[in-house]
Amino acid sequence: MLPDKSEVVDRACRGAWKAWETLADAGTRAGALEALAAGLEAARDEIIRAASEESALTTAELAPEFARMTGTLRQFALVVRDGSWVGAMIDHAGQAGAFGGVVGPSHDIRRVLVPLGPVAVFGASNFPLAYGACGGDTASALAAGCPVIVKEHPAHPRTGRLIVGTARAALRGAGHSEDLLSLVENEDPRDLAPASALVEHPMVRAVGFTGSQRAGLEIARLARERAEPIPAYCEMGSCNPVVVTREAARARGQEVGGQIAESILLRHGQQCTCPGLLIVPAGCGALVEEVAARLKAAEPRAMLATWVRDGYLHRLAECRKARGVETVVHGREGSGQRQAGTCLLRVRAAEFAAQPVLHEEVFGPSVLVVEVRETAEVGGLPLRGALVGSLYGGAGDDGWDSARNRLASMCGRVVFGGVPTGVRVAGAMVHGGPYPATNRPESTACGPMALARWCRPVCLQNAPREALPRELQDGAWQGTRTIDGSVAPGAYA
Amino acid sequence: MLPDKSEVVDRACRGAWKAWETLADAGTRAGALEALAAGLEAARDEIIRAASEESALTTAELAPEFARMTGTLRQFALVVRDGSWVGAMIDHAGQAGAFGGVVGPSHDIRRVLVPLGPVAVFGASNFPLAYGACGGDTASALAAGCPVIVKEHPAHPRTGRLIVGTARAALRGAGHSEDLLSLVENEDPRDLAPASALVEHPMVRAVGFTGSQRAGLEIARLARERAEPIPAYCEMGSCNPVVVTREAARARGQEVGGQIAESILLRHGQQCTCPGLLIVPAGCGALVEEVAARLKAAEPRAMLATWVRDGYLHRLAECRKARGVETVVHGREGSGQRQAGTCLLRVRAAEFAAQPVLHEEVFGPSVLVVEVRETAEVGGLPLRGALVGSLYGGAGDDGWDSARNRLASMCGRVVFGGVPTGVRVAGAMVHGGPYPATNRPESTACGPMALARWCRPVCLQNAPREALPRELQDGAWQGTRTIDGSVAPGAYA
Numbered sequence: 014m015l016p017d018k019s020e021v022v023d024r025a026c027r028g029a030w031k032a033w034e035t036l037a038d039a040g041t042r043a044g045a046l047e048a049l050a051a052g053l054e055a056a057r058d059e060i061i062r063a064a065s066e067e068s069a070l071t072t073a074e075l076a077p078e079f080a081r082m083t084g085t086l087r088q089f090a091l092v093v094r095d096g097s098w099v100g101a102m103i104d105h106a107g108q109a110g111a112f113g114g115v116v117g118p119s120h121d122i123r124r125v126l127v128p129l130g131p132v133a134v135f136g137a138s139n140f141p142l143a144y145g146a147c148g149g150d151t152a153s154a155l156a157a158g159c160p161v162i163v164k165e166h167p168a169h170p171r172t173g174r175l176i177v178g179t180a181r182a183a184l185r186g187a188g189h190s191e192d193l194l195s196l197v198e199n200e201d202p203r204d205l206a207p208a209s210a211l212v213e214h215p216m217v218r219a220v221g222f223t224g225s226q227r228a229g230l231e232i233a234r235l236a237r238e239r240a241e242p243i244p245a246y247c248e249m250g251s252c253n254p255v256v257v258t259r260e261a262a263r264a265r266g267q268e269v270g271g272q273i274a275e276s277i278l279l280r281h282g283q284q285c286t287c288p289g290l291l292i293v294p295a296g297c298g299a300l301v302e303e304v305a306a307r308l309k310a311a312e313p314r315a316m317l318a319t320w321v322r323d324g325y326l327h328r329l330a331e332c333r334k335a336r337g338v339e340t341v342v343h344g345r346e347g348s349g350q351r352q353a354g355t356c357l358l359r360v361r362a363a364e365f366a367a368q369p370v371l372h373e374e375v376f377g378p379s380v381l382v383v384e385v386r387e388t389a390e391v392g393g394l395p396l397r398g399a400l401v402g403s404l405y406g407g408a409g410d411d412g413w414d415s416a417r418n419r420l421a422s423m424c425g426r427v428v429f430g431g432v433p434t435g436v437r438v439a440g441a442m443v444h445g446g447p448y449p450a451t452n453r454p455e456s457t458a459c460g461p462m463a464l465a466r467w468c469r470p471v472c473l474q475n476a477p478r479e480a481l482p483r484e485l486q487d488g489a490w491q492g493t494r495t496i497d498g499s500v501a502p503g504a505y506a
Numbered sequence: 507m508l509p510d511k512s513e514v515v516d517r518a519c520r521g522a523w524k525a526w527e528t529l530a531d532a533g534t535r536a537g538a539l540e541a542l543a544a545g546l547e548a549a550r551d552e553i554i555r556a557a558s559e560e561s562a563l564t565t566a567e568l569a570p571e572f573a574r575m576t577g578t579l580r581q582f583a584l585v586v587r588d589g590s591w592v593g594a595m596i597d598h599a600g601q602a603g604a605f606g607g608v609v610g611p612s613h614d615i616r617r618v619l620v621p622l623g624p625v626a627v628f629g630a631s632n633f634p635l636a637y638g639a640c641g642g643d644t645a646s647a648l649a650a651g652c653p654v655i656v657k658e659h660p661a662h663p664r665t666g667r668l669i670v671g672t673a674r675a676a677l678r679g680a681g682h683s684e685d686l687l688s689l690v691e692n693e694d695p696r697d698l699a700p701a702s703a704l705v706e707h708p709m710v711r712a713v714g715f716t717g718s719q720r721a722g723l724e725i726a727r728l729a730r731e732r733a734e735p736i737p738a739y740c741e742m743g744s745c746n747p748v749v750v751t752r753e754a755a756r757a758r759g760q761e762v763g764g765q766i767a768e769s770i771l772l773r774h775g776q777q778c779t780c781p782g783l784l785i786v787p788a789g790c791g792a793l794v795e796e797v798a799a800r801l802k803a804a805e806p807r808a809m810l811a812t813w814v815r816d817g818y819l820h821r822l823a824e825c826r827k828a829r830g831v832e833t834v835v836h837g838r839e840g841s842g843q844r845q846a847g848t849c850l851l852r853v854r855a856a857e858f859a860a861q862p863v864l865h866e867e868v869f870g871p872s873v874l875v876v877e878v879r880e881t882a883e884v885g886g887l888p889l890r891g892a893l894v895g896s897l898y899g900g901a902g903d904d905g906w907d908s909a910r911n912r913l914a915s916m917c918g919r920v921v922f923g924g925v926p927t928g929v930r931v932a933g934a935m936v937h938g939g940p941y942p943a944t945n946r947p948e949s950t951a952c953g954p955m956a957l958a959r960w961c962r963p964v965c966l967q968n969a970p971r972e973a974l975p976r977e978l979q980d981g982a983w984q985g986t987r988t989i990d991g992s993v994a995p996g997a998y999a
Contacts, residue, residue, distance in 0.1 A: 084609035102934040116577035116931035117952075120924075124934035127914070241891070242941050244948070398734070408972035417973055421620070426965040429973060431613075438609035440989045441595040441617035443965035448735050454962040455737070459610075469947040472919040472936035479901035480910055480922060496933045 022210040028192030029131035029160035030216040036158040045189045046090040050083040052183025064141045067169040069315035082142040089156035092461045097492035099126045101484035123485040126468040128158030130218030133211045137223035138168040138317045139283045146176040150221035157467035160193045167202035168318040220245040246466045250374035251400040251450040252289035253433045256416045258406030262297035270303025276432035281314040282378030286434045292383045308355040313347025322353045325377030337364030388412025392419045398447025401426040401433040515703040521685030522624035522653035523709040529651040538682045539583040543576040545676025557634040560662040562808035575635040582649035585954045590985035592619045594977035616978040619961040621651030623711030626704045630716035631661040631810045632776045639669040643714035650960035653686045660695035661811040713738040739959045743867035744893040744943040745782035746926045749909045751899030755790035763796025769925035774807040775871030779926045785876045801848040806840025818870030830857030881905025885912045891940025894919040894926040
């Protein structure tokens with residue numbers, strides 16, 4: 014008889030809890046991340062093939078994603094070896110420093126980040142590698158010192174099992190506990206039991222989620238309603254606006270339109286950074302025509318899963334029924350069960366503003382053109398929090414300033430003169446954003462700073478040397494900042 | 507006719523929203539903070555007198571608190587003038603840096619913290635100055651560039667009105683908008699309308715709360731259930747453990763007992779950092795006797811409010827009814843309506859572990875002695891997340907190591923050889939901790955890093971110079987770190 018689901022979850026969580034202590038050493042963490050990268054690279058072709066078969070993404074699409082997955086693991090190994098991410102800070106007793114006086118009693122206080130404990134990772138359907146079982150959430154959690162239990166994604170169970178199997182063998186082979194990473198199976202998308210059992214398990218101390226808004230909010234609720242609530246970092250749906258000034262549309266309408274269409278069509282519109290709204294002043298025909306022509310010419314493609322296709326068609330139907338919405342392009346549906354075609358809808362700003370159904374993401378190869386009279390109107394549109402917004406146009410263009418301010422007020426990232434797709438994995442990246450793009454706009458899911466999600470600070474007061482980790486001992490480590498009441502550069506980022 | 511409550515809230519929020527733009531300049535923010543400190547200092551005696559009359563705290567207790575309030579305002583002015591808190595970071599296009607390669611497309615990306623917008627502040631009953639209308643939450647929010655609307659605390663309305671009136675006059679006098687700080691009245695503690703109206707107002711973008719767990723969770727719920735959820739940082743109840751090893755209790759039982767009793771009696775037990783549990787091995791009679799004698803000798807005092815007194819007595823009664831709980835000291839109640847006496851309860855570890863009613867805070871001058879057989883048993887006790895824990899004893903003492911690890915796993919701050927009360931306001935401070943001490947254990951409510959709560963990062967990609975704030979321009983500012991894919995020291999703290 015197969016073990017009960019909650020037994021499987023319990024075993025995985027207990028294993029992770031036990032393996033936790035092995036991650037106390039930074040060198041061990043870095044070594045584990047490098048072993049994972051090397052192990053996965055040795056199975057590269059097999060992993061890409063499985064992911065392609067399950068997701069209907071092409072091997073050409075998956076090859077750079079594979080490189081991003083292993084590149085992220087190796088990047089976090091370097092972050093861990095550097096070690097300064099723990100933000101070690103010392104205020105010696107009695108030192109007033111630049112703040113010109115001690116406020117409160119003058120204790121010796123020392124602060125460092127500590128890992129929260131085992132992390133449950135819910136990967137995305139659309140990036141089976143970079144946001145999969147060994148994707149950014151897993152890499153950042155291990156880097157922070159937290160073992161990971163991955164909830165299998167029903168859209169690509171075979172890929173996930175292959176990755177985790179390969180990863181556990183690589184960990185074992187390098188002398189690590191294989192329980193630093195485990196997988197809880199969940200082949201049936203209607204079966205929510207593994208997800209609840211995992212989020213509710215007392216040994217799980219944080220959750221990373223990438224997916225739909227509905228599922229993300231549910232995961233966040235489960236995490237919050239535990240006897241002991243835990244943080245859940247959810248990256249959810251994002252309706253990303255692209256604004257083009259009249260000047261840019263007139264001068265380079267076809268070129269810009271081509272770029273935007275290409276961005277929409279990448280992975281058949283199944284990227285969290287895909288353009289969702291194209292906001293242009295009336296009379297920018299060439300640009301919109303170029304986008305429309307490219308979308309119309311695109312072949313229907315199989316989507317990530319049947320339920321992804323159904324969701325796409327459902328949302329399109331909702332939007333097309335809205336008042337004042339004109340269907341400019343309605344591409345062929347295709348014959349396969351998972352296939353869907355492109356779509357370009359158009360609406361005037363006033364009708365857009367009045368109908369909330371148009372403000373939410375449509376996950377798939379479609380875009381909604383919102384026609385404004387002037388670019389400055391962007392400031393008044395009811396745009397929702399988004400991962401990323403784009404602005405085409407020059408600083409002198411009509412309304413450029415107000416569009417820029419508007420995008421900065423509601424997006425985690427603002428792209429100038431380019432498309433929103435394409436995420437550089439580096440320190441200055443913000444892959445996050447105001448609700449509903451995420452439930453934690455202070456965080457990023459990409460880049461080294463993603464590991465801050467899995468930690469909390471601890472302050473040790475008047476501690477004897479024996480109670481101090483190396484990072485908090487006087488002069489023991491170059492990465493420690495003795496601040497003594499002064500400003501710690503960038504400490505608050 | 508008096509205006510409707512929600513109209514008052516609406517007017518305050520609109521005023522704050524409009525004043526927001528005046529905070530864009532760092533020099534203006536620092537100037538406003540300094541003007542507030544100077545204005546309050548000019549009204550020092552009047553403010554301390556009002557606070558003493560309302561809170562029943564003595565002027566001797568309130569004098570250092572007043573200094574902490576103005577010291578915090580001035581400290582944040584210095585943090586703002588320094589400016590490095592915005593964590594400006596630049597990754598130039600194509601620079602691989604220490605991470606050994608660009609992962610993802612090689613865009614120029616630049617990151618900086620931006621303020622969330624107007625912040626609603628719910629101050630504490632027990633620190634009418636340092637956590638009041640111009641306390642740490644207000645100071646940190648203004649420093650971050652966020653105007654503040656304070657919800658009046660029904661325990662000290664006159665003090666709050668005096669502070670806000672003084673503050674607004676000081677702002678006006680220094681040429682700032684007085685709407686950077688406003689107050690929403692709420693004299694009746696049963697009237698929850700001002701709180702809801704404030705948290706639900708669309709122009710409020712974050713909430714800072716200090717108070718009871720019940721109220722904090724309710725505020726967090728309101729913040730979460732808005733159409734557009736906002737972050738709520740709630741510092742709530744904390745049952746702070748103090749552990750004494752057998753060796754320390756035997757060698758210095760009377761001295762340590764005296765320190766602990768004094769810590770409990772400060773402000774008549776009405777501090778969030780007050781010892782809640784005293785965990786000692788059996789047979790440490792001298793220590794417990796000293797604490798008991800001091801508590802017994804203490805005079806009854808008026809508490810902060812009648813409902814604070816009622817809450818204290820209610821919780822004491824609950825705990826005294828629990829199985830195996832012995833009442834060692836039950837101090838005189840006193841005659842005044844708000845008066846209450848001290849209490850020392852004792853229970854064995856097994857009975858403590860089995861009864862959750864004993865695991866929560868009793869807000870007032872009482873302590874629960876938990877008798878363990880060995881200090882190492884602390885590792886297995888069901889201690890809840892706390893702001894602070896104390897450990898008396900030496901590194902070689904029996905069970906010291908496991909007690910230290912246990913406290914570090916559940917507290918925001920661990921104090922060695924001292925009492926938990928007394929918070930140094932400096933960079934390395936963590937005044938926060940795991941649930942239920944706070945709902946956001948990654949944050950601190952004290953010290954310069956408290957301002958991180960009121961910000962989120964934004965990334966600007968391939969931005970022209972015109973779109974970059976000074977901090978993100980090449981070579982324009984000394985506080986900016988050009989990281990180019992390398993590790994940014996402490997960037998993840």
